[in-house]
Amino acid sequence: MNLIAKPSKENIRTYVPIGLSLVSLSILDVFANAFFNLNLMAFFPSQLNYFLPLILGFIGFYLIRIEFSGVRSLDILNKNINSNNFNALLTLFTIFIIIKSIPPMLDWFILEANFVGNSKDDCTGDGACWVFIKVWFNRFMYGLYPDAEQWRINTAFLILFVVVGVSFFVTEKLKKYFIFFLVFVFPFLGIKLISGGSFGLEYVESAAWGGLSLTFIISAFAILFCFPIGVILALGRRSSLPAIKYISIGFIELWRGVPLITVLFMSAVMFPMFLPDGTFIDKLIRVLIAITLFEAAYMAEVVRGGLQALPKGQYEAAKSLGMGYWRMNALIILPQALKLVIPGIANTLLALVKDTPLIFVVGLMELAGMIGLAKTNPKWLGMAMEGYVFAGLVFWVICYAMSRYSQNLEKKLSTER
Amino acid sequence: MMSKIIELKNVNKWFDKFQVLKDIDLEVAPQEKIVICGPSGSGKSTLIRCINRLEEHQEGNIIVDGTELSESTKNIEKIRAEVGMVFQQFNLFPHLSILDNCALAPIWVKKLPKKQAEEIAMNNLKRVQIDDQALKFPGQLSGGQQQRAAIARALCMEPKIMLFDEPTSALDPEMIKEVLDVMVDLAKGGMTMIVVTHEMGFAKEVADYMIFMDEGKIVERAKTKEFFENPKSERTKLFLSQIL
Ligand SMILES: Nc1ncnc2c1ncn2[C@@H]1O[C@H](COP(=O)(O)OP(=O)(O)O)[C@@H](O)[C@H]1O
Ligand SMILES: [Mg+2]
Numbered sequence: 128m129n130l131i132a133k134p135s136k137e138n139i140r141t142y143v144p145i146g147l148s149l150v151s152l153s154i155l156d157v158f159a160n161a162f163f164n165l166n167l168m169a170f171f172p173s174q175l176n177y178f179l180p181l182i183l184g185f186i187g188f189y190l191i192r193i194e195f196s197g198v199r200s201l202d203i204l205n206k207n208i209n210s211n212n213f214n215a216l217l218t219l220f221t222i223f224i225i226i227k228s229i230p231p232m233l234d235w236f237i238l239e240a241n242f243v244g245n246s247k248d249d250c251t252g253d254g255a256c257w258v259f260i261k262v263w264f265n266r267f268m269y270g271l272y273p274d275a276e277q278w279r280i281n282t283a284f285l286i287l288f289v290v291v292g293v294s295f296f297v298t299e300k301l302k303k304y305f306i307f308f309l310v311f312v313f314p315f316l317g318i319k320l321i322s323g324g325s326f327g328l329e330y331v332e333s334a335a336w337g338g339l340s341l342t343f344i345i346s347a348f349a350i351l352f353c354f355p356i357g358v359i360l361a362l363g364r365r366s367s368l369p370a371i372k373y374i375s376i377g378f379i380e381l382w383r384g385v386p387l388i389t390v391l392f393m394s395a396v397m398f399p400m401f402l403p404d405g406t407f408i409d410k411l412i413r414v415l416i417a418i419t420l421f422e423a424a425y426m427a428e429v430v431r432g433g434l435q436a437l438p439k440g441q442y443e444a445a446k447s448l449g450m451g452y453w454r455m456n457a458l459i460i461l462p463q464a465l466k467l468v469i470p471g472i473a474n475t476l477l478a479l480v481k482d483t484p485l486i487f488v489v490g491l492m493e494l495a496g497m498i499g500l501a502k503t504n505p506k507w508l509g510m511a512m513e514g515y516v517f518a519g520l521v522f523w524v525i526c527y528a529m530s531r532y533s534q535n536l537e538k539k540l541s542t543e544r
Numbered sequence: 545m546m547s548k549i550i551e552l553k554n555v556n557k558w559f560d561k562f563q564v565l566k567d568i569d570l571e572v573a574p575q576e577k578i579v580i581c582g583p584s585g586s587g588k589s590t591l592i593r594c595i596n597r598l599e600e601h602q603e604g605n606i607i608v609d610g611t612e613l614s615e616s617t618k619n620i621e622k623i624r625a626e627v628g629m630v631f632q633q634f635n636l637f638p639h640l641s642i643l644d645n646c647a648l649a650p651i652w653v654k655k656l657p658k659k660q661a662e663e664i665a666m667n668n669l670k671r672v673q674i675d676d677q678a679l680k681f682p683g684q685l686s687g688g689q690q691q692r693a694a695i696a697r698a699l700c701m702e703p704k705i706m707l708f709d710e711p712t713s714a715l716d717p718e719m720i721k722e723v724l725d726v727m728v729d730l731a732k733g734g735m736t737m738i739v740v741t742h743e744m745g746f747a748k749e750v751a752d753y754m755i756f757m758d759e760g761k762i763v764e765r766a767k768t769k770e771f772f773e774n775p776k777s778e779r780t781k782l783f784l785s786q787i788l
Contacts, residue, residue, distance in 0.1 A: 438633075438635075440631060440633050440635035441635060441637065443598050443629075443631065443635065444629075444631065444635035444636070444637070444694075445637075446596075446598060446624060447596055447598065447624055447627070447628070447629035447698070448624070448625065448648075448649035448653060448697070448698070448701060449621045449622065449624045449625025449626075449649060449653040449701060450621065450649065450652065450653055451621045454652050454653070458648060458652060459637055462639050463637075463638065463639050466639065
């Protein structure tokens with residue numbers, strides 16, 4: 128005999144209000160506990176008291192789990208977070224964890240954090256010492272680049288943002304010129320502006336570059352170059368000419384098999400030993416080449432995946448129309464293959480951006496490197512947490528933006544079919 | 545004697561150890577229409593794919609429009625541009641609209657101005673009666689429409705020869721006729737055609753010669769009427785009794 132009837136449409140009028148109250152009560156209890164340190168159910172024995180929100184919530188969720196209740200919002204709720212007992216438990220745990228973790232986070236980030244002042248001693252609260260970020264902000268953005276010359280970096284990035292921004296709104300025909308400018312003109316213009324040495328601009332050696340602007344410079348150049356090299360390597364690996372094929376395979380496997388940190392170290396320390404006396408290649412350029420080739424090897428494998436996914440018929444149709452190797456690949460094969468592997472390409476490029484901090488091994492300091500330097504400053508000891516949380520947030524914002532862009536691109540291209 | 549536009553002499557081809565084509569001799573005069581039939585795996589596709597060198601033969605000579613095809617053939621693209629091919633699986637380019645599918649090769653291979661190429665494309669799409677679909681993408685068309693678009697795409701290069709590899713085998717029955725109609729039309733226009741198909745109605749209507757292949761050999765080659773009414777080889781008889 129069933130003491131309690133199974134939740135169903137007949138008893139919806141009693142079960143749903145009771146169930147929702149129980150769930151609310153359990154969440155309210157955790158909430159009060161987390162935010163106001165209250166214990167609403169202190170009158171229960173302590174063990175029971177501890178698990179009570181979970182038990183109440185669980186019973187509540189059970190009562191409102193009515194199949195085809197006819198109430199739309201209830202159906203949606205049940206389907207998504209309350210489809211069975213296990214999911215109800217997961218839902219409760221998730222809600223509890225979120226509620227429990229908000230107050231301490233809020234405290235550390237904002238409520239008890241320190242924003243005013245300009246030395247470590249001004250940080251008296253228990254929370255984060257954002258003064259550290261404020262004071263060092265300039266270094267985190269520009270590294271050791273001289274203050275008086277920083278307008279050059281700003282100008283370079285401003286031009287970039289303006290050109291990219293405008294390019295979204297121009298016609299297809301003009302877009303070609305914008306892309307040409309961005310890929311073939313701007314990188315060298317920008318670098319010239321930042322490094323100086325002519326046009327009356329003071330020369331700033333690359334060892335002084337640093338901070339977030341260096342993160343951007345390295346990422347942008349590496350992305351710009353690793354992509355075409357990766358595509359060429361991918362094509363090479365599938366070439367019918369043995370020499371090209373095995374050179375490509377050798378190159379890819381060599382670079383993929385070595386940790387980036389080793390590559391960077393060799394590029395900066397060992398590579399110069401093999402150069403003839405008197406020749407000198409800037410450290411930053413050597414590092415850029417190393418990162419570019421390293422990521423190109425990964426890119427090649429991603430692109431190859433796309434090439435392999437295309438049916439043979441596409442190659443044959445292109446050939447039968449009289450297209451040669453390059454036209455076939457540029458017009459037919461790559462547009463389709465690259466579209467297929469946009470998620471993989473985005474993955475590789477995100478990894479590239481997140482790998483840039485490794486250049487610290489050769490003494491170059493982008494954002495994370497500058498933070499590492501600042502936190503060892505005797506006046507600012509103990510600021511590692513603030514620094515790395517800040518770096519983490521900045522990297523996350525960059526990578527999230529890239530990820531969103533790739534998702535949009537994918538959507539846009541797939542609807543063109 | 546009329547000069548031949550396609551000549552195969554003693555062609556042999558192997559896939560590794562497996563011999564697909566055995567001593568193939570074939571001559572095609574301009575404007576001739578030839579239909580090849582035979583059981584699956586007999587080498588029909590391989591044979592016509594050798595004619596535009598999508599497959600390479602190891603022995604014998606293949607001469608297309610005066611140029612011998614071999615490893616040392618330069619400008620194989622130029623010959624392919626003169627030989628249109630229509631595939632069983634259509635092989636349209638899914639990332640391009642039907643119009644772009646057709647205009648792409650004239651623009652990039654023949655170096656025609658875009659406007660002229662699109663004009664040619666529209667004319668050919670009209671010819672196969674899908675000019676109203678020009679701006680759609682291949683995935684939005686029915687099988688029959690896709691195959692007609694593929695024929696139009698090949699025609700845009702203004703080829704001297706058209707090769708068809710079972711162009712209706714992947715189609716639903718109700719769409720076969722619309723494709724065959726286009727092909728009959730093309731044949732009447734004087735195109736040189738080699739068609740691999742089992743549509744015997746079509747063969748009877750347009751073919752000058754029939755070829756029956758089995759196990760990599762040409763078993764029988766005869767005028768169409770004679771081929772159907774009075775086949776010489778037992779195997780041809782058996783095959784015809786199975787598919788007619
Ligand atoms: N690329 C290839 N590699 C190896 N064997 C192949 C290849 N293509 C076709 N074959 C074999 O060659 C034979 C003839 O194939 P095909 O010309 O496609 O025959 P058909 O078109 O008459 O059905 C078949 O046995 C097939 O398995
Ligand atoms: Mg076949």
